[in-house]
Amino acid sequence: MxxxxxxxxxxxxxxxxxxxxxxxxxxxxxxxxxxxxxxxxxxxxxxxxxxxxxxxxxxxxxxxxxxxxxxxxxxxxxxxxxxxxxxxxxxxxxxxxxxxxxxxxxxxxxRDLVVDRSAFDKIIQAGGYISVSTGGVPDANAIPIPKEKAELAMDAAQCIGCGACVAACKNASAMLFVAAKVSHLALLPQGQVEAKRRVKAMVAKMDELGFGNCTNTGACEAECPKEIKITNIARMNREFYKASLT
Amino acid sequence: MELNSKIPSGPLEQKWTQYRAHQHLVSPANKRKLEIIVVGTGLAGASAAATLGELGFKVKVFCFQDSPRRAHSIAAQGGINAAKNYPNDGDSIYRLFYDTIKGGDYRAREANVYRLAEVSNCIIDQCVAQGVPFAREYSGYLENRSFGGAQVSRTFYARGQTGQQLLLGAYGALSHQIHLGNVKLFPRTEMLNLVVIDGKARGIITRNLVTGELERHFGHAVVLATGGYGNVFFLSTNAMGSNGSAAMQAYRKGAYFGNPCYTQIHPTCIPVHGDYQSKLTLMSESLRNDGRIWVPKDKEVAEKLRKGLLKPTDVKEEDRDYYLERRYPAFGNLVPRDVASRAAKERCDAGYGVGSTGLAVYLDFSDAIKRLGRKVIEERYGNLFQMYEKITAENPYETPMMIYPATHYTMGGLWVDYELMTTIPGLYAIGEANFSDHGANRLGASALMQGLADGYFILPYTIQNYLAHEIRTPSFSTEMSEFAEAEREARERIDAIFAVNGNHSVDSFHKRLGHIMWDYVGMARNREGLTKAIELIRALRKEYWKDVYVPGSPYEFNPELEKALRVADFLELGELMAIDALHREESCGGHFREEYQTPDGEALRNDEQFAYVAAWEYKGQDQAPMLHKEPLHFESIEVKQRNYKE
Amino acid sequence: MAKFFNSSIGKKLMMALMGLFLAVFLVVHLSINLLVLKNDGGESYQKAVEFMTSNVLIKIMEVFLFGSFALHIIYGIILQIQNWLARPVRYVKTNHSQTSFFSKYMIHTGLIIFIFLIIHFMNFYFVKLGWVAIPEGATHRHDFYNMVINLFKNPFYSWLYIIFMVLMGFHLHHAIQSAFQTMGWNHPIYTPIVKFIGVAYAILIPLGFAFIPFYVLYFF
CATH class of the missing domain: 3.10.20.30 (Beta-grasp domain)
Structure with missing residues (x-):
C-alpha cells in the first residue's frame, strides 16, 4: 500500500x-x-x-x-x-x-507530534488515589465488594491516561479522564472515606490547568481506546455535588 | 571480591522475621536528612519510591517516559500470585516457595524465594486497600485462577490488565507522596551514569530528554528499578523503550551481573509476520487455562495449512497432536513457560509448524467454548480475543489462535545480596532489574509479585540497614570531581556516537543484533552457536561504532540518540549473555543447551557443577569479564529433576 | 459555595438548571399561545394574557424567568470562551468523532435564539412595558391577540419565526438529555427514557409554536 x-x-x-x-x-x-x-x-x-x-x-x-x-x-x-x-x-x-x-x-x-501530558499527572497527584501507607491494612477479603460494583470500578479504572478524550473533545475537556479515576475509587468502599476531598481537589486542579468544560458531546467516549463511558462523568458530577453541597 | 549473599542464619521460616528484628533502623529525624534516588517507576520503582517517601526519606524518582504510569509493568496481563489459599485448595507459603524454586529449576536462592512467598499475602492486602479492582466472586470475595507451574489457584487478577491495575495502585501511592512533597518526580529523564564516591553509590547523571541537558543528582543510596533487558532481542514483548542501560552502567562501575543468560521465552505470543515488525504481542498465559495447544500429526497436513489450502477447523480431532497434553499429562497445557516454549519450537523445527512462516502452533478454544459456552469464554478472555482479532484480523471464537514463543522476561540481572544490594555499597537493584528470585525460569504471575514485594515490603527495610550508617554523611555537593567525571564520561559517550556519523540507522543495527541473539542465544543454544554469536556480536559492535548514524544534536528532544545509547549497551550485554550461556554447560529453565538434554528432550541440569549463581565482573571494554560463583545451598527443598509429567 | 459556582461543574449545573427551568416555561408559553387558535376572536387568549400580566405569583416567577435567561446566557458565553481558550491551536482536519451532532452547535443555536428573543421582546414584552410604541392594528398595550395576528399575517415574519423554532428544536434536542447528564442523572434504564422524552420534547414544542404562524398565515 x-x-x-x-x-x-x-x-x-x-x-x-x-x-x-x-x-x-x-x-x-x-x-x-x-x-x-x-x-x-x-x-x-x-x-x-x-x-x-x-x-x-x-x-x-x-x-x-x-x-x-x-x-x-x-x-x-x-x-x-x-x-x-x-x-x-x-x-x-x-x-x-x-x-x-x-x-x-x-x-x-x-516536538513534532509529541506533547506534554504532565497535566494528567498533576490531576492525579491532587487526589486520584487512596491515601493508604504501606502496611497496616486489613486482610484483602475483609471487605466483600459486590461483583457488579467491582466490575464497574474496573471499567473506569481501565483508563490508560493517553489523553484521547481531551484531544477529541471540542472543548479540550479532561472530564472523562478525571471522571474515570473519581468513579473507580468512589465505587469501592475503600475509596469512600476520601471521596469528597478527592473529587473537589481533582476538579479544582483540572480547572486550574486550563482544560475546557464538558458539553456532554460524547466525543471522548467515542474515541476512548478503553471505551470508558460518560456515565462516569455523570457519576463524578453527582460526587461533586455531594461533596460541595452537603 | 568474595560474594557475600548476607543470608541470615536460622531456619528458613525465621530468616526474614529474625532479620527485621535485628536490623538497624533510621530514626524519623534522620530519615528527613537522607536522600534516596530511585530510577524507574514500574511496580518495583513506584512502590519503593512511594514507601520510602511515606517513611520520611527524601526521594527523587526518575523515568524516561512522560509519566510514571507508563512503565512497562503496565502491560502485564495475567495476574499476581499470593499464598492466600482463599480457594482452600491446599496452598501455603511453603508451597508457593516450593513451586517458585522448582519452576526456577533450582537456580534461585532459597532464602530470597521464601521471603517472597511470605510477603506475597501482604501485597494483595495492600493492593486491595489501594483500590485495585481485582476480580471478585458474586459473594463479593476475591476470585483466583490457576496459572502455569502450579496445581493450586493462587493467582489474583483484574481482567487481562492486572499489571496495569497494580501499577496504577503504586502510581497512586507515588502520586500521593509527590503531592506531599516527600518524593520529587523527574519524568522524561534518563539515567546515563552512576556516580561512585569512595566505593559507594552516591548519585547519578541524567539526561533531560526534552532539552538534552545533562544533570547531576546526589543520593545517599541509589535504587535501580529499571526492568529487564529482553529488548536485546529487538523483537520482544517488552516496550520499545525498555532497556538494560542502567544495569550496564552499574556493571561497568563494578556491580556484578547475575546469570545474564537466563531469558524467558514466553510461549503464547502472536507470531512474527514481517520485517517491519517492531514488537511482539503477548497473549496472556491465562489463555492456556482453557485453550488447547496443537499442531497436526501429519507433516503434509501442516504443509497444506501453511499454504492456506486447508483450514485448521478442517483438521479432524484424531489428526491433531495436542503435544503438551501428550508429553506432560499431569500439567498438560499448563506446564511452565520454558517447557511450553521449547515444545513449540521442537514441533515447528520438526516440520509440524503452521501459519505462513511455519513458525506457529494453534491455541484452540473450540472445546472450551463447547464446554462453557461462548459467554463464559468472552467474560474470561474477551479483551484478549479482541486484541488478537485487531492485530491478526482473525476471529479466535471461530478459528484457533496462532501463537509462537517470544522473548518476554529476563531472570538475570544485577547480582544482589539478601538485602537487594549490588556489589557496589549503596546501590540497590529491585524488580526485574535484579537477578534474585526466579532462578532460571520465572513462573507466570510471579513478576508482579516480586516487583511489589521488593518495592513495598523488602527494600524499605533492608535499605535502612545500610542508611543507618550513613546518618552522619552530609548531602554531597554535585560540584565534586566524581560527579564532574561521571558527567564527562556520559558526555563523551554521546559525543562519540555523534562523531561516528555513519550511514546506518540505530534500528538496523538493533535488528541485526536481535537476529543473532534469537538464532544463537534464544530458546535452544549450543557451544558452536554461542561461540559464533560472540564473534558476530563483537564484529557488529565494531561496525556500530564505525557506521551508525544519529541525526540531530545532543541538546534537543532526540529519540534517535536515546535509542543509540541503549543499543550501544545492548551490544555489550548481548555478548555477556552469550558468554554466560556458553559457560553454563547444563540445561536449566530458560537456558537450554542442546548438548545437555534427557533422551526425551527435557532439560538436563548439572547440579554437581552448576548449582551456583554466575556473577560477572566487568573488566573493561572488549575484555573478558570475570566469573564469580555464589553457590546455591538447598536446605529445605530436595533438588530433583523437574517433572511435569506425573 | 463561591468555589462551587466558579468550578466548571458548578457552572455547568447552573446552565442545566436554568435551561430546564426555561424548558418548562416553554410548555406554559406554548399552551397559552395555542389559545390563539381557539375560534373565539381571541377572548380566551386575551384572558390568559391578562392573568399572566397581573397575577402576583406570575410576577415573581417572571423575575426568576429573566434571571434564568440572563444566567443561562452569561454562563453559556463564559463557558464557551473558556472552551475556545482551552484549544489555542485548532486542528486542521475537522473532527470526525461519533458525537451527538447538535451538541456541537449549542452556542450557535443558543445565540440565534437570543437574537430571536430580542425580536420577540421588541414585538411583545417591550410593548407591554411601554418601551416600544403600540404597533398598528393593536388597540392597547396589552392587546397581544391583535399583535400576534398582525405579525403572523406577514409571511416573511412567520417563516422567520418558523426557522427560529427549528433552530430552537436543535438546541432543545441536546439540551434535555445534557441537562440530566450534567445533573448526574445517568442510569442504564432511565437515561434512554430521558433521551427519548428529550427528543420528543425538542420536536413537539417547536412544532407547536411553529404551527401557530403557519395556521394564521394559511388557514386563518
Missing amino acids: DFTLKIWRQENAKAKGRFETYHVTNISPDCSFLEMLDQLNEQLIQQKQMPICFDHDCREGICGMCSLYINGRPHGNDTGVTTCQLHMRRFKDGETIWIEPWRAKAFPVI
Missing part, C-alpha cells in the same frame, strides 16, 4: 510548526500505524534528515504513551484502539493521511 502523509513538524515548544508532506510506499496492510511511521523514519534517516518524533512505548495498547490525531480522529479511524493497535488495513491504498499532535492548551507540543 502507498500513502501520502501530511505530518505536523515543529522543532520545539517555541518553534513555529508546519505541515510537511511525505510519501511511503510498499506498506503491508498488516503493519501497525506506528510501524508505518517507523518505516518513514528509516527513510528519513537514510536521507540524513531528522525523523518524525512521536510518543510510543509498549505498542500493545496499554501504556497510553502513543497519541496522534489521524484524519480528524484521535488514535485514527478504528474504535477501542490506540494508535499502536491501528493497522494500515483500515486505510485505503493511496490515501492521504493527516497526522496532527493532540491539541490542547494543557498539552503543549514538545
Whole structure:
C-alpha cells in the first residue's frame, strides 16, 4: 500500500510548526500505524534528515504513551484502539493521511507530534488515589465488594491516561479522564472515606490547568481506546455535588 | 571480591522475621536528612519510591517516559500470585516457595524465594486497600485462577490488565507522596551514569530528554528499578523503550551481573509476520487455562495449512497432536513457560509448524467454548480475543489462535545480596532489574509479585540497614570531581556516537543484533552457536561504532540518540549473555543447551557443577569479564529433576 | 459555595438548571399561545394574557424567568470562551468523532435564539412595558391577540419565526438529555427514557409554536 502523509513538524515548544508532506510506499496492510511511521523514519534517516518524533512505548495498547490525531480522529479511524493497535488495513491504498499532535492548551507540543501530558499527572497527584501507607491494612477479603460494583470500578479504572478524550473533545475537556479515576475509587468502599476531598481537589486542579468544560458531546467516549463511558462523568458530577453541597 | 549473599542464619521460616528484628533502623529525624534516588517507576520503582517517601526519606524518582504510569509493568496481563489459599485448595507459603524454586529449576536462592512467598499475602492486602479492582466472586470475595507451574489457584487478577491495575495502585501511592512533597518526580529523564564516591553509590547523571541537558543528582543510596533487558532481542514483548542501560552502567562501575543468560521465552505470543515488525504481542498465559495447544500429526497436513489450502477447523480431532497434553499429562497445557516454549519450537523445527512462516502452533478454544459456552469464554478472555482479532484480523471464537514463543522476561540481572544490594555499597537493584528470585525460569504471575514485594515490603527495610550508617554523611555537593567525571564520561559517550556519523540507522543495527541473539542465544543454544554469536556480536559492535548514524544534536528532544545509547549497551550485554550461556554447560529453565538434554528432550541440569549463581565482573571494554560463583545451598527443598509429567 | 459556582461543574449545573427551568416555561408559553387558535376572536387568549400580566405569583416567577435567561446566557458565553481558550491551536482536519451532532452547535443555536428573543421582546414584552410604541392594528398595550395576528399575517415574519423554532428544536434536542447528564442523572434504564422524552420534547414544542404562524398565515 502507498500513502501520502501530511505530518505536523515543529522543532520545539517555541518553534513555529508546519505541515510537511511525505510519501511511503510498499506498506503491508498488516503493519501497525506506528510501524508505518517507523518505516518513514528509516527513510528519513537514510536521507540524513531528522525523523518524525512521536510518543510510543509498549505498542500493545496499554501504556497510553502513543497519541496522534489521524484524519480528524484521535488514535485514527478504528474504535477501542490506540494508535499502536491501528493497522494500515483500515486505510485505503493511496490515501492521504493527516497526522496532527493532540491539541490542547494543557498539552503543549514538545516536538513534532509529541506533547506534554504532565497535566494528567498533576490531576492525579491532587487526589486520584487512596491515601493508604504501606502496611497496616486489613486482610484483602475483609471487605466483600459486590461483583457488579467491582466490575464497574474496573471499567473506569481501565483508563490508560493517553489523553484521547481531551484531544477529541471540542472543548479540550479532561472530564472523562478525571471522571474515570473519581468513579473507580468512589465505587469501592475503600475509596469512600476520601471521596469528597478527592473529587473537589481533582476538579479544582483540572480547572486550574486550563482544560475546557464538558458539553456532554460524547466525543471522548467515542474515541476512548478503553471505551470508558460518560456515565462516569455523570457519576463524578453527582460526587461533586455531594461533596460541595452537603 | 568474595560474594557475600548476607543470608541470615536460622531456619528458613525465621530468616526474614529474625532479620527485621535485628536490623538497624533510621530514626524519623534522620530519615528527613537522607536522600534516596530511585530510577524507574514500574511496580518495583513506584512502590519503593512511594514507601520510602511515606517513611520520611527524601526521594527523587526518575523515568524516561512522560509519566510514571507508563512503565512497562503496565502491560502485564495475567495476574499476581499470593499464598492466600482463599480457594482452600491446599496452598501455603511453603508451597508457593516450593513451586517458585522448582519452576526456577533450582537456580534461585532459597532464602530470597521464601521471603517472597511470605510477603506475597501482604501485597494483595495492600493492593486491595489501594483500590485495585481485582476480580471478585458474586459473594463479593476475591476470585483466583490457576496459572502455569502450579496445581493450586493462587493467582489474583483484574481482567487481562492486572499489571496495569497494580501499577496504577503504586502510581497512586507515588502520586500521593509527590503531592506531599516527600518524593520529587523527574519524568522524561534518563539515567546515563552512576556516580561512585569512595566505593559507594552516591548519585547519578541524567539526561533531560526534552532539552538534552545533562544533570547531576546526589543520593545517599541509589535504587535501580529499571526492568529487564529482553529488548536485546529487538523483537520482544517488552516496550520499545525498555532497556538494560542502567544495569550496564552499574556493571561497568563494578556491580556484578547475575546469570545474564537466563531469558524467558514466553510461549503464547502472536507470531512474527514481517520485517517491519517492531514488537511482539503477548497473549496472556491465562489463555492456556482453557485453550488447547496443537499442531497436526501429519507433516503434509501442516504443509497444506501453511499454504492456506486447508483450514485448521478442517483438521479432524484424531489428526491433531495436542503435544503438551501428550508429553506432560499431569500439567498438560499448563506446564511452565520454558517447557511450553521449547515444545513449540521442537514441533515447528520438526516440520509440524503452521501459519505462513511455519513458525506457529494453534491455541484452540473450540472445546472450551463447547464446554462453557461462548459467554463464559468472552467474560474470561474477551479483551484478549479482541486484541488478537485487531492485530491478526482473525476471529479466535471461530478459528484457533496462532501463537509462537517470544522473548518476554529476563531472570538475570544485577547480582544482589539478601538485602537487594549490588556489589557496589549503596546501590540497590529491585524488580526485574535484579537477578534474585526466579532462578532460571520465572513462573507466570510471579513478576508482579516480586516487583511489589521488593518495592513495598523488602527494600524499605533492608535499605535502612545500610542508611543507618550513613546518618552522619552530609548531602554531597554535585560540584565534586566524581560527579564532574561521571558527567564527562556520559558526555563523551554521546559525543562519540555523534562523531561516528555513519550511514546506518540505530534500528538496523538493533535488528541485526536481535537476529543473532534469537538464532544463537534464544530458546535452544549450543557451544558452536554461542561461540559464533560472540564473534558476530563483537564484529557488529565494531561496525556500530564505525557506521551508525544519529541525526540531530545532543541538546534537543532526540529519540534517535536515546535509542543509540541503549543499543550501544545492548551490544555489550548481548555478548555477556552469550558468554554466560556458553559457560553454563547444563540445561536449566530458560537456558537450554542442546548438548545437555534427557533422551526425551527435557532439560538436563548439572547440579554437581552448576548449582551456583554466575556473577560477572566487568573488566573493561572488549575484555573478558570475570566469573564469580555464589553457590546455591538447598536446605529445605530436595533438588530433583523437574517433572511435569506425573 | 463561591468555589462551587466558579468550578466548571458548578457552572455547568447552573446552565442545566436554568435551561430546564426555561424548558418548562416553554410548555406554559406554548399552551397559552395555542389559545390563539381557539375560534373565539381571541377572548380566551386575551384572558390568559391578562392573568399572566397581573397575577402576583406570575410576577415573581417572571423575575426568576429573566434571571434564568440572563444566567443561562452569561454562563453559556463564559463557558464557551473558556472552551475556545482551552484549544489555542485548532486542528486542521475537522473532527470526525461519533458525537451527538447538535451538541456541537449549542452556542450557535443558543445565540440565534437570543437574537430571536430580542425580536420577540421588541414585538411583545417591550410593548407591554411601554418601551416600544403600540404597533398598528393593536388597540392597547396589552392587546397581544391583535399583535400576534398582525405579525403572523406577514409571511416573511412567520417563516422567520418558523426557522427560529427549528433552530430552537436543535438546541432543545441536546439540551434535555445534557441537562440530566450534567445533573448526574445517568442510569442504564432511565437515561434512554430521558433521551427519548428529550427528543420528543425538542420536536413537539417547536412544532407547536411553529404551527401557530403557519395556521394564521394559511388557514386563518
